[in-house]
Amino acid sequence: MDFSYPKNEKLKSKTTIDLLFSEGKSVSKYPLRLVYVENPSDTEFLKFGVSVSKKYFKKAVDRNYYKRVLRECYRLNKSLLLENIEKNYAIMFFYQTKDRLPYSEIHQKTILLFEKFIAEIKK
Secondary structure, eight states, X not given: OOOXXXXXXXXXXXXXXXXXXXXXXXXXXXXXXXXXXXXXXXXXXXXXXXXXXXXXXXXXXXXXXXXXXXHHHHHHHHHHHHHHOOSOEEXXXXXXXXXXXXXXXXXXXXXXXXXXXXXXXXX
C-alpha cells in the first residue's frame, strides 16, 4: 500500500481548478467538504488539493496547520478512493469551520466523507 502524496497527484492546473468550481459537485461531512469533477483530460488517476478559508483562520500559521492535517488525512486514506473509483477525478478538500477540531476527529470525518463520496459516484 502506497501512502505517498507525490507531486503528480497535486492539483495545480488553473483550468482544472476553474472547472472544479464552475461544474463540480460536492459532498460534505461537517466540517469537511469535498468538491469533485470528472477529469478526462488528465493522464493521472486522481488530482487532489486542499483549502482552508482565510475567513475562518486569519493567521497563515493556523491555515497551514489545517492544510497539513487535511493532506495527511488524504494520504493515509487515499487507498479507500483508489480501490473504489474507475475514472479520473479532480478533488478539492475544504475545512469549513472556525472550530479547532483535533486531528483524530478530522481523520474520522475524512473517512466518512470519502465513503460518502464513493457512494455518490457509484450512483
